[in-house]
Amino acid sequence: MTTRTEMSRRALLTAGVAGVALSVFGRLAPARASEGTFEIMLSEAEWKAKLSPKQFAVLRQEATERAFTSPLNEEKRKGMFHCAGCDLPVYSSEAKFDSGTGWPSFWQAEDNAVRTKEDRSLFSTRTEVHCRRCGGHFGHIFDDGPPPTGKRHCLNGVALTFKPAENA
Ligand SMILES: [Zn+2]
Secondary structure (H helix, E strand, C coil), rough: CCCCHHHHHHHHHHHHHHHHHHHHHHHHHHCCCCCCCCCCCCCCCHHHHHHHHHHHHCCCCCCCCCCCCHHHCCCCCCEEECCCCCCCEEEEEEHHCCCCCCCCCCCCCCCCCEEEEEECCCCCCCEEEEECEEEEEEEEECCCCCHHHHHHEEEEEEHHEEEECCCC
């Protein structure tokens, strides 16, 4: 188990090398959450300055917000949910459903918006989901969602911002 400081130091070290690789191979280079090579990479201090304490805890430290605390849980307008870290559009209202869990839930993400990794931090293995552009942690994906995908993306509302559609 490495500490977060070690991981960010390692990420910084690899970032220089990966930056060169990325410019050559573009999107072929895979992104990994914890050792992230992402389009948007800020230092911990820069993220702290940019985000609220709750956003930082969730997006950058994989904390989980308390259930039923996010106003986005009840958001039913048409529109787009964006990453609170980098503003990438990540989930559409079209894929939102009421899971009853107290967290905003979606049956799919936008194309090329998120990445996943295995999360073994609890007693079982879960699928963690994060922003493909900045690596910000959103939540987890479970297999008990509705059709057509059967997936439930269980997200922290604080990791998202909502922009209503122009004609909603
Ligand atoms: Zn992002």
